[in-house]
Amino acid sequence: MRLDPIAAPSPARTLGLPALALGATVLVAMGLALIAGADPLATLGLIARGAAGSKFALLETLNRATPLIFTGLAISVAFRARLWNIGAEAQLYAGALVTVVIGTQLGLPGPLALPLMALGAVLAGALVLLGPVLLKTRLGVDEVVTTLLLNFIMALFISYLLEGPLKDPMGMGWPKSPALPRDARLPRIVEGLRLHWGFGLALLSALAVWVMQTRTTLGYEIRATGLNAEAARFAGIPVGRVLVKTALISGGLAALAGFSEVAGLKGNLTADLSPGFGYTGIVVAMLALLHPLGVVVSALFVAGVFVGADSMSRAAGVPTYIADILLATALLFMVLAILLTKVRVVRG
Amino acid sequence: MTETKEAQDVVLRLSGITKRFGALTANDAISFSLARGEVVALLGENGAGKTTLMNILFGHYTADEGTVEVFGQPLPPGLPGAALAAGVGMVHQHFTLADNMTVLENILLGTAPLWRPGLGRGGARQRVQQLSRDFGLAVHPDARVATLSVGERQRVEILKALYREARILILDEPTAVLTPQESDALFETLRKAVAQGLSVIFISHKLHEVTAVSSRVLVLRHGRLVGEVATAETDRHQLAELMVGAEITPPAPAEARPGATLLKLEKVSTPARGNRTGLRGIDLELKAGQILGLAGVSGNGQGALADLLSGLETPSAGTMELTGETVTSWSPRDALKARIGRIPEDRHTTGTIADFTLTENAVLERYAQPPIATSGWMDWSAARRAAEQVIETYDVRCPGPETRIRLLSGGNMQKLILGRVLEAQPMIILANQPVRGLDIGAVTYVQERLIAARDAGAAVLLISEDLDEVLTLSDVVRVICEGRLSPEFPRGSKTPAELGQWMAGQGFDDAA
Incomplete structure (x- = not known):
C-alpha cells in the first residue's frame, strides 16, 4: 500500500469527505452514549437541544464561542505562516491581566477605559509571542517548545499576582482580582440578554482577518511564507519580518479572548478564567481548515458540543467528558478527511 | 539473424507492457527484447515513459498488461528483488551508497552479514579487485565513499551490480554528472562488459552518447515505442525527430556585440555551507549583450555563485560592482531592484510556490x-x-x-x-540550469528567448552542467572547479575535451 498524490481533487472529494468525517463523529457519539447506558438518539437530541434548543441555550453557546473564535483566529493566522503558536493560552491570560490592571487601577471613565483596555490587551498578547518568534527567526529555537512552556510560566505568574499584588482586598481570601467598575465592562448586545459585545468584536475580527489574508500584501506574504518559505525568500519576501508581523497579529487576537472574557463576562480575573480556550483554539482552527470565516462556524460547533453536553449530562446521566471525546474524534476524522482529499490510497 | 539464434540470444523480453495512471497511459503496449552482448539505448524525453518501464521491470509497479521475461523465465510482477535475483542490475541516476562506509563495505552491503566482520572479506576483496581490472573500473576497495568523486561513485555502483552477478546492466542517465573524460571511461567499461557477454540498457536523452555507445536505439514518445533503429543506420537528426515527433532546428545565435560591463566581481569569496562549496576569490565580469556560459561538474561552486547573484548570499570577501557602483546592501529584493532576473535551478522548490495559482x-x-x-x-x-x-x-x-x-x-x-523574469526587462539574467528536465520543444523555446534577451542588450550568466548546452549558447565560456573560475574562453576556442580537463581541475594556477 502506498499514497498517491491527487493533483486536482474533485468537489465530491473536497466536500464529501469532511461531511463523512462529521457523520463518523456522530456515530462515535452514539456509540459512547450506548456504552454509558443511554438511548443514543435521545442523547444526541439532548446535546442538540442543550446547545441551541432555547434562547437561553443559544446565547450560552454564543457566549462560549466568543473566546474560541478569538483563539481559533489567533491559531489560524499563525499556522498559515507555519508559525506553530501553541501559546494562545498564555497570550489570553496576558490580555486578561492587562485588561484588569487598566480597568481597575487607572480609574479612567468607561468610554476611555474600554478601548484602552482592549489596546493594552492586544499589545500584551503580541509581546508575549514576540519573544518566541524572535528566538525562532534569530536563533532557530523551536517555537512549539517556547510557546508551550510560556503557558505554564504565565499561569504561575497570574497565580502569584492573584495571591499578591492583584489580590482583591474584599475577596474573602479567594485568589481573584478586584472587579471592573460597571462602566468599564462590555455592554450587552441586547439589553436583558446575556450576550455581550465581545461576540460582535469576534465576528468583526474574523472578517478583518479574512480581508487581511485575501486582499493585502501582508496576507499574500503570510501565505507565501507558510506554503514555501524558500521560494518566498528567493522572491524577495522578508520572511523573518513576515513571521514577526504574523506573531504580533496572532498574539493580539488571542489576547482579545482574555479581554472579552474579563470585560464582557466575568468582570474580574481568576486563575481559572480559561478552561483551555488557548488549546481548544487549535482544534477550532484545524476544523476550520485555517479559514478565518470557517473559524466562526467551527467555534460555534465546538461551543455547542460543550454546552450541549453539559445540559445533556444533567438530563441523561452520561458524563460530560463525552464532549472532549467528541471533539477529539471530530478532529481526528477531519485530519484524515483532509489527508484523503490530497492523496489516494493505492495498492501495489 | 536466424530465428533460432535469436531465441537463444535473447536475455530480456518485454511483451506488450501497458501501464495506466488514471487517464494517463504511461506505457502503451511496449515490446522489445535485448540480446546477449548488445547495448540498447532507450531514448525519450522526460515523461516519455522510460522510468515507468524500468519501475515495472524492477517490480516497483505492476503492469496492467504484458509480461517480462528474463533468460526465458517470466518475472513475477510486483515483486521488487525478483529482477535483481534474476541477474538484472541497475545504476540509478542518484546513487544509493552509504557515504560513511568503504567501497568494499558498500559492495558487500546486503549480500553478506555485516555483524561478522572479516568473514570472507579476503575472497570478496579479491573478487572486487578482479572485477575492477576486468572492466576497467579503477577504485580503491578501502576508500571511504564520502571521499570519492562522482565518477568514482558511479564505478562503485557498477561494481556493486557486477559483484551480484548481474548479466544485464541498466544505466539511468549515467553521464549526467560526469566530465567528458569520465564519460569516455564509462563507455570503455561498457564495451568491455559487452565483450564479456553482458547486455546493457542505456537510458539517455543525449543523442551523441547514444550514437557513440549503442548498437540499437529504442525511441519512446508519450508512452509508446515509436522507433527501433540500428545505430549504424541512423543519425542524431533523425533520432531527435523521432524523439519529439517534429523537426528540430537547434538555436544558432548570431555573433554577440558585447557592451558595457554591468556586473563585476573582484576577488569575491563566499563561505562553504554544509556540503556546498563556496567561492574562492573569483573575478567575474558580465557584459551587456553577451552570454557567459559557466561549465563545470555539479557541486563546484555553481550554487554559491547563483545564490550570490540572486541576493541570497553576500560576499565574505571581495567587492561586487553593479554598473560601476559598489554594492553595499544585498538581498533578493536588492537584486530585483538592480534589475537582475533570476531563473533558479529548482523551479519546484525555489522558483514557484506549488499551491499558489499561476x-x-x-x-x-x-x-x-x-x-x-x-x-x-x-x-x-x-x-x-x-x-x-x-x-x-x-x-x-x-x-x-x-x-x-x-x-x-x-x-x-x-x-x-x-x-x-523577462517581463521585468532585466539588465542581467541569471539562468541556472534553465532547461534541465525540459523536453526538446521547451528547451529550444527557452534558449531562443535567452538569446533574444541577449540581443536586446541583457547580460546573461548561463550555468549548466550540460557542456553541449554551454557550448551552443555561450559567447564566452568559463569553467568552475572547486570554487575557482578558469579564464574566459571565447566561443570555439576550446574543444569539449580541453574544457573537460579544466572541469577536472587541471590548469588552475592555484591548484591548492
Whole structure:
C-alpha cells in the first residue's frame, strides 16, 4: 500500500469527505452514549437541544464561542505562516491581566477605559509571542517548545499576582482580582440578554482577518511564507519580518479572548478564567481548515458540543467528558478527511 | 539473424507492457527484447515513459498488461528483488551508497552479514579487485565513499551490480554528472562488459552518447515505442525527430556585440555551507549583450555563485560592482531592484510556490509594487492581467490563470518563470540550469528567448552542467572547479575535451 498524490481533487472529494468525517463523529457519539447506558438518539437530541434548543441555550453557546473564535483566529493566522503558536493560552491570560490592571487601577471613565483596555490587551498578547518568534527567526529555537512552556510560566505568574499584588482586598481570601467598575465592562448586545459585545468584536475580527489574508500584501506574504518559505525568500519576501508581523497579529487576537472574557463576562480575573480556550483554539482552527470565516462556524460547533453536553449530562446521566471525546474524534476524522482529499490510497 | 539464434540470444523480453495512471497511459503496449552482448539505448524525453518501464521491470509497479521475461523465465510482477535475483542490475541516476562506509563495505552491503566482520572479506576483496581490472573500473576497495568523486561513485555502483552477478546492466542517465573524460571511461567499461557477454540498457536523452555507445536505439514518445533503429543506420537528426515527433532546428545565435560591463566581481569569496562549496576569490565580469556560459561538474561552486547573484548570499570577501557602483546592501529584493532576473535551478522548490495559482506565482517578485499593489492592498485583477500577459506571450499551456501551478508540466512552469523574469526587462539574467528536465520543444523555446534577451542588450550568466548546452549558447565560456573560475574562453576556442580537463581541475594556477 502506498499514497498517491491527487493533483486536482474533485468537489465530491473536497466536500464529501469532511461531511463523512462529521457523520463518523456522530456515530462515535452514539456509540459512547450506548456504552454509558443511554438511548443514543435521545442523547444526541439532548446535546442538540442543550446547545441551541432555547434562547437561553443559544446565547450560552454564543457566549462560549466568543473566546474560541478569538483563539481559533489567533491559531489560524499563525499556522498559515507555519508559525506553530501553541501559546494562545498564555497570550489570553496576558490580555486578561492587562485588561484588569487598566480597568481597575487607572480609574479612567468607561468610554476611555474600554478601548484602552482592549489596546493594552492586544499589545500584551503580541509581546508575549514576540519573544518566541524572535528566538525562532534569530536563533532557530523551536517555537512549539517556547510557546508551550510560556503557558505554564504565565499561569504561575497570574497565580502569584492573584495571591499578591492583584489580590482583591474584599475577596474573602479567594485568589481573584478586584472587579471592573460597571462602566468599564462590555455592554450587552441586547439589553436583558446575556450576550455581550465581545461576540460582535469576534465576528468583526474574523472578517478583518479574512480581508487581511485575501486582499493585502501582508496576507499574500503570510501565505507565501507558510506554503514555501524558500521560494518566498528567493522572491524577495522578508520572511523573518513576515513571521514577526504574523506573531504580533496572532498574539493580539488571542489576547482579545482574555479581554472579552474579563470585560464582557466575568468582570474580574481568576486563575481559572480559561478552561483551555488557548488549546481548544487549535482544534477550532484545524476544523476550520485555517479559514478565518470557517473559524466562526467551527467555534460555534465546538461551543455547542460543550454546552450541549453539559445540559445533556444533567438530563441523561452520561458524563460530560463525552464532549472532549467528541471533539477529539471530530478532529481526528477531519485530519484524515483532509489527508484523503490530497492523496489516494493505492495498492501495489 | 536466424530465428533460432535469436531465441537463444535473447536475455530480456518485454511483451506488450501497458501501464495506466488514471487517464494517463504511461506505457502503451511496449515490446522489445535485448540480446546477449548488445547495448540498447532507450531514448525519450522526460515523461516519455522510460522510468515507468524500468519501475515495472524492477517490480516497483505492476503492469496492467504484458509480461517480462528474463533468460526465458517470466518475472513475477510486483515483486521488487525478483529482477535483481534474476541477474538484472541497475545504476540509478542518484546513487544509493552509504557515504560513511568503504567501497568494499558498500559492495558487500546486503549480500553478506555485516555483524561478522572479516568473514570472507579476503575472497570478496579479491573478487572486487578482479572485477575492477576486468572492466576497467579503477577504485580503491578501502576508500571511504564520502571521499570519492562522482565518477568514482558511479564505478562503485557498477561494481556493486557486477559483484551480484548481474548479466544485464541498466544505466539511468549515467553521464549526467560526469566530465567528458569520465564519460569516455564509462563507455570503455561498457564495451568491455559487452565483450564479456553482458547486455546493457542505456537510458539517455543525449543523442551523441547514444550514437557513440549503442548498437540499437529504442525511441519512446508519450508512452509508446515509436522507433527501433540500428545505430549504424541512423543519425542524431533523425533520432531527435523521432524523439519529439517534429523537426528540430537547434538555436544558432548570431555573433554577440558585447557592451558595457554591468556586473563585476573582484576577488569575491563566499563561505562553504554544509556540503556546498563556496567561492574562492573569483573575478567575474558580465557584459551587456553577451552570454557567459559557466561549465563545470555539479557541486563546484555553481550554487554559491547563483545564490550570490540572486541576493541570497553576500560576499565574505571581495567587492561586487553593479554598473560601476559598489554594492553595499544585498538581498533578493536588492537584486530585483538592480534589475537582475533570476531563473533558479529548482523551479519546484525555489522558483514557484506549488499551491499558489499561476496568478499568484506570476507576481511573486513584484507583488508589492503598483499596479499589483498600492499601499498594501492587492489589486487581483491587475495581477490576473499580468499573469494572462505572461501566459499568452510565453505560450504557457494551462487551464487558466487560477490553476494551481503544481498541475503544470515542468516546461510550462519554466515558461512562466521565464516570462516573469523577462517581463521585468532585466539588465542581467541569471539562468541556472534553465532547461534541465525540459523536453526538446521547451528547451529550444527557452534558449531562443535567452538569446533574444541577449540581443536586446541583457547580460546573461548561463550555468549548466550540460557542456553541449554551454557550448551552443555561450559567447564566452568559463569553467568552475572547486570554487575557482578558469579564464574566459571565447566561443570555439576550446574543444569539449580541453574544457573537460579544466572541469577536472587541471590548469588552475592555484591548484591548492
